[in-house]
Amino acid sequence: MKTIQTNKITEMIKEMCIEANYFLTEDMKHRLDASYTEETDPLGRQILSILQDNLKIAGEEMIPICQDTGMTVIFMEIGQDVHFEGGDLNAAIQEGVRQGYEEGYLRKSVVKDPIERVNTGDNTPAVIHYEIVPGDKVTITVAPKGFGSENMSRIFMLKPADGIEGVKNAILTAVKDAGPNACPPMVIGVGIGGTFEKAAILSKKALTRNVEERSDKEWVKALETEMLEKINALSIGPAGLGGHTTAFAVNIETYATHIAGLPVAVNICCHVNRHSKRSL
Amino acid sequence: MEKHIQTPITQDLAVTLQAGDMVYISGTIYSARDAAHKRMFEALKKGESLPIPLTDNVIYYLGPSPAREGRPIGSAGPTTSGRMDKYTPQLLDKGLRGMIGKGKRTEAIKEAMIRNKAVYFAAIGGAGALLSKCITASEVIAYENLGTEAIRKLEVKDLPAIVVMDANGNCLYQ
Numbered sequence: 001m002k003t004i005q006t007n008k009i010t011e012m013i014k015e016m017c018i019e020a021n022y023f024l025t026e027d028m029k030h031r032l033d034a035s036y037t038e039e040t041d042p043l044g045r046q047i048l049s050i051l052q053d054n055l056k057i058a059g060e061e062m063i064p065i066c067q068d069t070g071m072t073v074i075f076m077e078i079g080q081d082v083h084f085e086g087g088d089l090n091a092a093i094q095e096g097v098r099q100g101y102e103e104g105y106l107r108k109s110v111v112k113d114p115i116e117r118v119n120t121g122d123n124t125p126a127v128i129h130y131e132i133v134p135g136d137k138v139t140i141t142v143a144p145k146g147f148g149s150e151n152m153s154r155i156f157m158l159k160p161a162d163g164i165e166g167v168k169n170a171i172l173t174a175v176k177d178a179g180p181n182a183c184p185p186m187v188i189g190v191g192i193g194g195t196f197e198k199a200a201i202l203s204k205k206a207l208t209r210n211v212e213e214r215s216d217k218e219w220v221k222a223l224e225t226e227m228l229e230k231i232n233a234l235s236i237g238p239a240g241l242g243g244h245t246t247a248f249a250v251n252i253e254t255y256a257t258h259i260a261g262l263p264v265a266v267n268i269c270c271h272v273n274r275h276s277k278r279s280l
Numbered sequence: 281m282e283k284h285i286q287t288p289i290t291q292d293l294a295v296t297l298q299a300g301d302m303v304y305i306s307g308t309i310y311s312a313r314d315a316a317h318k319r320m321f322e323a324l325k326k327g328e329s330l331p332i333p334l335t336d337n338v339i340y341y342l343g344p345s346p347a348r349e350g351r352p353i354g355s356a357g358p359t360t361s362g363r364m365d366k367y368t369p370q371l372l373d374k375g376l377r378g379m380i381g382k383g384k385r386t387e388a389i390k391e392a393m394i395r396n397k398a399v400y401f402a403a404i405g406g407a408g409a410l411l412s413k414c415i416t417a418s419e420v421i422a423y424e425n426l427g428t429e430a431i432r433k434l435e436v437k438d439l440p441a442i443v444v445m446d447a448n449g450n451c452l453y454q
Contacts, residue, residue, distance in 0.1 A: 050407055058409035067345045067355035067408040105354055107345040107428050119427050148360045180453050181360050181383035183405035239404050240453055272406045
């Protein structure tokens with residue numbers, strides 16, 4: 001049994017909200033640099049070079065990479081041998097978000113009610129996904145999600161007979177419809193299987209995976225590779241103005257599903273695919 | 281073609297801008313996004329006047345992040361324009377000349393742009409840190425209680441953008 005004080009969680013979440021909004025992970029930076037080398041369209045190259053400069057300015061001058069510093073999505077993997085002390089864990093997480101968005105000069109983009117639409121003023125509440133796992137570790141992933149791309153995400157409840165071709169069409173349809181609105185080059189998170197909500201959560205989680213590592217399931221790996229090629233042949237390009245760098249990666253996660261169903265969720269992320277991951 | 285343009289943008293200048301032109305915008309522009317558009321739309325419906333002058337002016341679809349001490353503004357890239365489409369034709373008919381945002385517009389916007397000789401520019405989405413360096417001054421001038429969605433008067437210097445829809449209805453997006 002390990003005891004963790006909840007104020008430690010608050011502190012970590014605060015730091016991670018700030019870190020994620022100013023610095024991309026190494027794999028994302030590497031994909032951006034590699035795309036600049038590979039892109040052949042002159043305007044596409046110019047835009048990728050501006051995005052490289054933007055990232056440099058963000059880190060050096062501490063200006064958030066994008067003004068949409070997102071609604072904060074948090075994945076909490078909690079070991080079953082962990083005991084929390086010091087108060088409500090959920091409240092401690094929300095407090096971390098509150099402090100991070102205030103101290104980090106991050107935009108407060110959350111409204112309290114979807115119809116009444118009054119800003120909460122501190123970017124809370126975050127969307128929190130809890131998972132209980134074996135062991136005594138807590139792993140936290142903070143993934144601020146911008147809504148230009150979130151709004152272009154889709155869920156498709158396919159029939160089993162639609163098969164893998166149906167899955168391919170669903171992914172391509174979502175990306176084509178997203179076009180310039182989702183701030184390409186995009187990262188495409190896909191969840192296949194489970195139920196309606198499980199597929200959606202998988203697709204979100206897929207976005208937090210390394211963009212340079214492919215799935216270890218053979219058919220999934222092949223699908224990720226094929227879809228990235230097909231997406232980059234759409235000529236949407238950086239900022240939607242042409243070129244072949246439409247996406248940096250297609251990350252797919254799968255789960256068992258029902259005999260009658262084939263859910264496919266496509267969670268689209270812009271080139272500012274942010275996340276910070278830490279364990280304790 | 282690369283062009284340096286100064287606001288306000290007259291109709292004579294607007295018709296020379298063509299889809300595909302890379303422009304560097306300088307002068308005064310106004311920021312407004314979802315909530316501010318809704319308020320302006322409702323004000324017009326009630327016959328009230330608007331808090332910003334529209335004739336020959338440019339609206340930047342922007343909700344910036346907070347400014348650090350000594351800086352005019354925080355991160356300041358464009359938001360998706362399509363969400364403003366419901367409210368925009370009326371603003372164009374009242375003289376709005378330019379819009380800076382990102383993403384596709386509806387056919388109704390295209391028609392209103394041709395009718396009023398207006399231009400739609402795309403700034404680079406997700407380049408908010410770099411774009412903030414082109415903003416030299418920022419002042420909230422209306423709807424302050426909307427926070428990041430308040431209307432700001434901005435002074436910009438060589439803000440890079442691409443003409444994606446011109447006054448003749450040409451569109452760069454496929």
